[in-house]
Amino acid sequence: MTATTAVVAPAPVDRKRTGYLRYGAGKLGGALISLVAVLVTGFFLFRIIPGDPVKAMTHGMPTSAEQLATLRGQFGLDLPLWRQFTDYCGKALTGDLGLSYQFHAPVGELIAQKLPATLLLTGTAVLLYSTLGLWLGTRSAWRHGGRADRLTTGVALTLWSVPSFWLGLLLIITFAVGVGPLPGLFPTGGMESGGERGFAYAIDVAHHLVLPVLTLVAVGYAQTLLVVRSSLLDEMGGDYLTTARAKGLRDAAVRRRHAVPNALLPTVTMVFINLGHVVAGSILVETVFSWPGLGGLFYQALSVPDLPLVQGLFIVFAGAMIVMNLLADLIYPLLDPRVRR
Amino acid sequence: MTTPLVWARRRDSLTRFWGTYRQQRTGLWGLTALLVIGAVALATPLLTDGDLRSVADAPGGPLEAPSGAFWLGTDQFGRSLLGLLLWGARISLAVGLLAAVLSVGIGTLVGVIAGHYGGWFATALMRVTDWFLVMPALVLAIVLATVMSRSLWTVVIAIGVTSWPTTARLVRAQTLAVESRPYIERAKALGGGHGHIMSRHVLPNVMPLVLAQTTLGISTAILTEATLAFLGLGDPAVVSWGGMLQDAREAGAVSSGHWWYLAPPGVAIALVAVAFTLCGRAVESVLNPRLGAVR
């Protein structure tokens, strides 16, 4: 919640078209600089991880100095640091993120293999919890201070303070293992039972998706709710609402036609930012539910340490955040009716 | 220095602050909960005899269900889970507090400096801040915790270093607002140096904001601590709530149905996190009623 209040601050925008272009170019430039910075940090951050990957790879096998040298050569670890860096930058720009030490496969390929699973999980979750947060947030704000508002906000805050992995484990116990007379209704983990095709496969995946998505939604919707609620409260002080009411419009109509669209703005921005966040944040839920996505891969890569893979994932995670922030920045002025007016 | 006057004024504003805070019902709930938990955490070593954390002298059998002797049952070493839960409060609170203080400290420093000096220096500083803001904090914290040796301080640093940018931005905005006030002009004209202005005028004015940020930060820090411990990046010799959850999972408590091992640490984490969030939001809305945060 604290992070968003800072990020979602609307940027001042010129009304003219050229103004928007200039604004867009500025944001684009900023994002590019950030991406380069990520690339650079990605490289150096993971050189300070203690450990000689080649020795880790060969632990327990008799390996001569020459063999170690060959391996180092194979992974380009024998070059001076600056050469490794330039090689890495050159390759990264063409989309080549190197070869994973433990899987002997191109990092890009590994990430591409696991990306759909993560996108499915996080995309569904963000969509659901944004909708839920928007709905509850609007209702809460409209009758703020009332019992329903206090209850909604209280429940959301509590769920938000719950560790997601813990909630996931509890859901597994309750709904996957089964408690008492309640049988295990949902699968305990993974993404598919295997063997199904077509529609049956889709249902099967959806079946596996329920508990992890539920976990993410429960922990995540509070943020949307609070942002929607507070921006609506801000809007409700606005003169135009009083005018609208004075015109004799019904409460519901005022809410639907006037207040909500304005409060929607920060929500849209937040959906994008959340998408960026959640990709990295699903590490825990993916671990608990054995979901075959990027989060699990990241954790696995760190323990070797499989530098190219960790590096590649870091770039993907941070890159996703930057791109999503950029999109939010670019879309915000387009949506703002005060700009279009 | 006109110290008595200043003190009187500060006492005044504190009283006023408390007066408004008192009206925030949820804020009071949060504060009460925190005071109780804090008192229990501090008193734990006095209330119990012997070292609760000892595995060799553990009083019970492994993974016992709740009973009269062990209200919450025992862990795989036969230690009382209630005792561990109480003891874990000390660690979780300490780590949360230290990490939040570190994070807000860095944020305030960066924010005040960037706000005060302005120019290309501030631009560069805020560029770095923005960049940290888009970094996936958990990923960065995990990497840091992996790089450094397993200890409590590692966790504190990993959390503190990755979570300061929000504070920096808020503090910078506040600093800019404060510095545009006329009395700062006056102070400058009277020959007040950068250090004087920052510490005497800007800092007291951003302090309330910093307080709110710290309170909110603690709940995030406690959650992150639990997360890192759960991923096995904490100090295995230290009893913390996150560590207990990790122990429970490693012992296979989930599938063997030992819910009494799993539930209490999570509830405790959520309770403390909610309490801090409520306090933070109450402070926030006292300072900025337009936010209308909680009520």
Add this chain to the structure above:
Amino acid sequence: MATELSARMRHTLAFGVAVLVAALSAQPVRAADDGERVLSVAVSQSVDSLSPFLAQRLVAITVHRLIYENLTNYDVRDGRAIPGLATAWTSSPSKLIWTYTIRSNSRWSDGEPVTAEDAAWTFNTMMSDPRAATANGSFTANFRKVTAPDPRTLVIELKKPQATMLALDVPIVPKHQWEKVRNFSSFNNDQKFPIVGNGPFILTDFQVDRFIRLRPNKDFWRGAPHFDELVLTYYKDGDAAVAALRKGEVSFVPGLTPAQASALSRTERIKVNDAPGRRFLALATNPGARSQDGQRFGSGHRALLDPGVRKALFHATDRRTIVEKVFRGHAVEGAGYIPPRFTPYFWKPPAGQRIGYEPGKAAELLDQAGYRRKGNGKRRDKNGRPLEFRVLCHATDPNDKAIGRYLQEWWGRLGIGLQLDCRDNVSDPWLSGDYDLAFDGWSVSPDPDFVLSIHTCAALPATARDTGSTDNFICDRRFDELYAKQSVEYDAPQRAELVKKMQSRLYDTGYLNILAYPNAVEAYRTDQIASITTMPESGGNIWGQDGYWSWWSAKPAAGAGAGASGQPSAAAVLSGMGTALAGAALVAAVIGWRRRATADDRE
């Protein structure tokens, strides 16, 4: 995003939600319900590669045993070498030339016959291309020449005698499929399915961290496996795997914790197999890391060079408590180096030699060694520095951490400080000798040559810059003499006697304190698997055998069928539908209540 929905839309929504809940909470009925008998196994370790030239992880090696054959196999009863791809073998008197006869009744799954040329090509590739030697290069490092004079004869010439010639765990691959491979370090054998092999199973599909599917090889010379399909399914979380077993989603789960085992042993239709393990868990002492050229390196504690101190630490370690408390009885108390499962080689220190748990004696020994303490303080050396050890442990192994906590307390009472240094990756401090003590463990093969060789001087790294095969930098002249004797001793009882003497010597040095032999604790559903062969056949384990016995021999039970992957019972379906209905009712109730609430607002 309209928040005010018309009444009709609300009903549609409620109905939609109800249908969705119903669809999702009922277990999906398998599409292909044609009576296929599926054996599914829960695994957690990721496959590092499906190429036998690269794969080093247990799960990949297990799969390779199922789809390719090695020259020899291990007898399911006692683990001695028996025919595999080779039906017979002879060695020259000098033990330098080995001739294998390749069986004629083995075919690749694409129809081509398996010949000696395939085996020769496999070995030659590993010898000539370092990239192909990644996984099993140690087997061929000593090969001089490998030839196939005719399709049924394979000849291997050695540089010096090699004890593992009947235990060459190298999968033989089809030359006609593999000779097209350009770069062995990046070819993972996972692009084209089914993978051409000659083992009891054929790998038909694979998705990283999701599943590995295998079909029985109907033409397998020993006879086809009984299940219609074998699926290794991924559960990264052990609890999730156990939950899946309870529900019948999987048929078999390995690597249970004591709590899981005791909970499952009380569950109907599930059999817990608690078998003596092939691993030992030890506390290794850094004897002063060094290379063969005599250079010393690392930062091992000087006090540990004193045999008295090492003996004191032995005396201060309560192995029985470790077995009882940490393993909760699912382990055997540590004694000699080789686990009791390998009966011919098992050695136990006699009463006079045994170093038991005697803290008093430990204190005495430490006093004698010059590490004295005042009152309850830390022990200090002559220069007044406190006695403190670092213990390297695996952050991912709960047992390491648990035992570490006990050691901290036991040794702490004696005035010895102990710092647990738990890491994900222990290789670096380990290989550079930067540790005082370390948790150590090896899986022992039926032939103990390898696990003994890693404690000889020859296993030390050649220079400080190399990596040796040494486990713990142990280099002891008497141990080496015995090792040399046993490796040329071909009389089995005589050799076993020598191996026992080596263990006795190792015990006396105090460099390696064998704490326990953890059991292999695994469980399977008896309503899906009617019978399965363990190894050794009486009371052995199932997962991670030397050979394909368990999965090849497993017979489906009456209940197997499609249920192996989760056919819902009638009760589950009913209660699922009940829950769905309840959920729908709840949604409807909430909406109804909310409508009433909003009605008040509408004047």
